[in-house]
Amino acid sequence: MDHLEKYLITHSTYQGEELEWLTRQTHLRTNRGRMLSGPILGKFLEMVTKMISPSRVLEIGTFTGYSTIAISRGLAPGGTIDSIEINDELEDLIREGYEKAGITDRVRLIFGDVMQVLPTLEEGYDLIFIDANKREYPEYFKAAVGLLRSGGFILADNVLWDGKVYEESQSMDAQTCGIRQFNRIVAEDARVENVIIPLRDGLNIIRKL
Numbered sequence: 001m002d003h004l005e006k007y008l009i010t011h012s013t014y015q016g017e018e019l020e021w022l023t024r025q026t027h028l029r030t031n032r033g034r035m036l037s038g039p040i041l042g043k044f045l046e047m048v049t050k051m052i053s054p055s056r057v058l059e060i061g062t063f064t065g066y067s068t069i070a071i072s073r074g075l076a077p078g079g080t081i082d083s084i085e086i087n088d089e090l091e092d093l094i095r096e097g098y099e100k101a102g103i104t105d106r107v108r109l110i111f112g113d114v115m116q117v118l119p120t121l122e123e124g125y126d127l128i129f130i131d132a133n134k135r136e137y138p139e140y141f142k143a144a145v146g147l148l149r150s151g152g153f154i155l156a157d158n159v160l161w162d163g164k165v166y167e168e169s170q171s172m173d174a175q176t177c178g179i180r181q182f183n184r185i186v187a188e189d190a191r192v193e194n195v196i197i198p199l200r201d202g203l204n205i206i207r208k209l
Contacts, residue, residue, distance in 0.1 A: 008040050015039040018100040019069060022093075026064045029093055035063050037131070037157075041200050042070035045129065045155070048205075049074025052153060054126030059083040060114055060140055061132030065094040069101040071129060081107045084117050084132075118143040125149065131157040134175035137182035145191060148208045154192075159183055160202025 001009075015023075019042060027033035037045065045067055049057070053076045059068055062085035072081060081103075085094070088111040098104045110117055114132055118140075128144045130137065137156065144154050158179065164171040165180045186194050186206055194206040 005040070012040065012043055015042055018097065019066060021100060022064060022066055022069070022097045025093060025096070026066070030064065030090070032063075037067040037070065038200070041157070041203070042066055044199060044203075045070045046073045048153075048155065049127065052127055053079075054152075055079045056125045056127075057081040058121065058125045058128045058144070058147060060118075060128065060130045060144070061085065062090070062094060062109065063131075064090055065097040067129060067131065068094075068107055069097060069103060071127070072101065072103045072106055075106065079106065082110060082121065083107055084110045084112065084114050086111070086113060086132075115139060115143075118147070121147055123147045123149070126152045128152070128154045129157070130154065133178075134158060134161065135178040137178050138185055141182055141186060145189070145208060150208055152208050154204075154206040154208075156182065156186075156204040156206065158201045159196055159204040160198060162201060165202075 023036060026036055049071045053074065055076045057071055059081055062068060062083045068081055068083050094109060098107055115136065123146060125147050126149060128148055130140050130144065148154060161176055161179045164176040165183060183204065186192060186204060192206050192208050194204055196202060196204045
């Protein structure tokens with residue numbers, strides 16, 4: 001943790017015991033702890049969700065459920081989250097976290113390939129959070145716009161990809177190319193307006209007109 005991140009965490013509202021527990025368990029029980037949303041992005045997601053007060057949320061990429069719990073704190077009364085995760089080996093940890101956060105009855109956890117699940121969902125989501133396979137971000141966006149209500153928001157994480165999307169060397173690996181294409185098609189799509197902010201690894205905030 002660098003000095004800036006430590007300062008931000010120290011001077012932001014505490015993430016809560018359930019997310020602190022989930023952070024520890026994710027580092028203990030997986031080898032991909034760096035994939036956690038973390039306290040700053042988590043609190044940002046919570047704040048944005050509280051501003052929107054959505055009734056229906058779609059999360060593309062659950063990992064161990066940190067972002068699900070953060071988003072759940074801003075749901076409208078009776079609101080629900082559909083969360084898609086491809087790795088069913090994480091199910092026990094995800095459900096333990098949901099139980100501790102008291103949101104089990106508000107989340108429908110769906111295991112499977114995102115591109116196969118998305119066509120089965122009903123449109124009308126108020127908020128969609130994207131944080132999954134970077135290669136498929138362009139396809140996620142195309143599907144998400146159709147599932148989103150007018151005036152709804154898409155939040156896409158990791159859109160700066162450690163600077164690779166704009167560096168002069170122009171990295172051509174599949175993940176960088178996927179995110180670079182995603183950012184371009186979002187900026188060119190007349191159906192939406194957007195802004196990219198340098199929060200953590202970059203967050204693209206997209207509103208459907």
